[in-house]
Amino acid sequence: MPRHLKSPVPAAQVSAARADVAERVHAILEDIRRRGDDAVREYSEQFDKWSPGSFRLNADEVRRIVSQVPGTVLDDIRFVQQQVRTFAQAQRDSMADVEIETLPGVRLGHRHVPVAAAGAYVPGGRYPLTASAHMTIVTAKVAGVPRVAACTPPIRGEIPAATVAAMHLAGADEIYLLGGVQAVAALAVGTETIGRVPMLAGPGNAYVAEAKRQLFGEVGIDLFAGPTEILVIADENADPFVVAVDLLSQAEHGPDSPAVLVTTSEQLGREVERHIERLLPGMPTKDFAEPAWRDHGEIVVADTLDEAFRIADSYASEHVEVLTENPRQALEKMREYGALFLGEGTCVSYGDKVIGTNHVLPTRGAARYTGGLWVGKYLKTVTYQEVTDTASSALLGEVCGRAARVELFEGHARSGDVRAAKYGKGQLPWNEEGAA
Structure with missing residues (x-):
């Protein structure tokens, strides 16, 4: 069972501000x-x-x-x-x-x-x-x-x-x-x-x-966007100082930016919290990072790494940083995230600033149904249809007539009938005045 070493403020306090x-x-x-x-x-x-x-x-x-x-x-x-x-x-x-x-x-x-x-x-x-x-x-x-x-x-x-x-x-x-x-x-x-x-x-x-x-x-x-989010998955092999720095790197975006650690090591979780407490007073951006961590920071301890992956998926976080012995496991184990950052050699800040993947990403759980901004967002995938074989048009016309009448769409049916009759050399089941 997961347990919280640190919990955020109640969600009700956040929703009132959104209404204003x-x-x-x-x-x-x-x-x-x-x-x-x-x-x-x-x-x-x-x-x-x-x-x-x-x-x-x-x-x-x-x-x-x-x-x-x-x-x-x-x-x-x-x-x-x-x-x-x-x-x-x-x-x-x-x-x-x-x-x-x-x-x-x-x-x-x-x-x-x-x-x-x-x-x-x-x-x-x-x-x-x-x-x-x-x-x-x-x-x-x-x-x-x-x-x-x-x-x-x-x-x-x-x-x-x-x-x-x-x-x-x-x-x-x-x-x-x-x-x-x-x-x-x-x-x-x-x-x-x-x-x-x-x-x-x-x-x-x-x-x-x-x-x-x-x-x-x-x-x-x-996409629908909210405050920047970071979630770090860490096992006992992670460097707690690196974890603390990375959590604060995103907390500085704003006082409402969630920063979450999910770890399989309670000791690491407590060390991360101590590092954050030491780092925050000297941060030039502490006026944002401090309330973000105080009100929206979390430390969750999981019993196993599989449980940690499941917990992380439940957040559907914008950024998920994986600092474990085998970070590429997350590619197979997880599905609910905006972007994954695998291993200590990378970090969310690379994604924000320099590495080349897009940093406009889903927040507030939107990663459950969409990815982030990418070239495909600027493209409309549009279809076209062409029928040049008269026998095929006649066949489609016959089926269209029957299918449309099941749904009581007589006008649709007659568009099919016209082609079935013209290309199939048959008779219309209605006359030019529209009567059957």
Whole structure:
């Protein structure tokens, strides 16, 4: 039986805050629908103290901003984007168009068609998440999306130059210095100066995530997102210091970011907790990491490694780091996760920043039904049908007539009847006035 060395706060405390966010977001979305650019500008002034002549950067502005970024930063951006591009291209190459002949002259197929445009939200605020530009824009461009409109907020009234550089180098067609609900709303519904997009992608704070949730259906979204999550599976062979550092690496995302350890060693669990208590006071990001660990941190002790895998699956965590003697066992034992990080040589931070897999991943249990953002999210798999053999069309028409009448769809049946009669040289079971 699993037992907790450390438990999180009750879930009820979390859900009350979500209701307030949903109500506020709904009001902003409706206001932007009604008033367009005027509302967008007012919210940008209110939340970001930002009201330029145009939210969109022109080509000269982009070149000037990029020129201010240190060369090593640009080199690192290019390196990471190449990792993302390489993996996304491999994903795209795995998706073949299909055409088969099921009966003589009956051809069925599917094609992968990129969406016409995508909106990429690159978070800013306290931490400029340049890596989100790689994940959303590079991946969309590999998929073949012809127009990518990217938004990022100013940071304390300043232009986030490294983020703009990342958006530009990733291939964004439009770059807007605009953040929050007002950014995703403008992209989704369109304004006088911002063209609407059929799909939104990218992480954000609780308000951005809620805006995407409310807009879903009107536009497509990558996935429903919540606070960043990490779950570490560790046996007695794991280094407790490494485990503690890795748990805190994700807790710093925000005060509501869950960090969970599932271990087969109670001793390791207690050592990890002691390391965390020593590390937290000196962390520059402890104002986020400390409440995240206090309120949402967990240490669970399992009797066996198989039980640890089952417990981990029950969380369906965004990131699962496996620090065990044989970490690749998790590939066979687990199925409910956003991404796996196998062995001490890798870590969740690699996935977030440099390794090339996409860091936009499912949270709050969504890993039970979806994976993360990937090149396929920007593609519509659409089918087509063609019948060129008259005998096959006659056969299908006969079966269609019978099948449709079982469901009382007479109009459908008559579409089949017409072809059965025309190509099969038979008679219609009804006349041209529609009477049987």
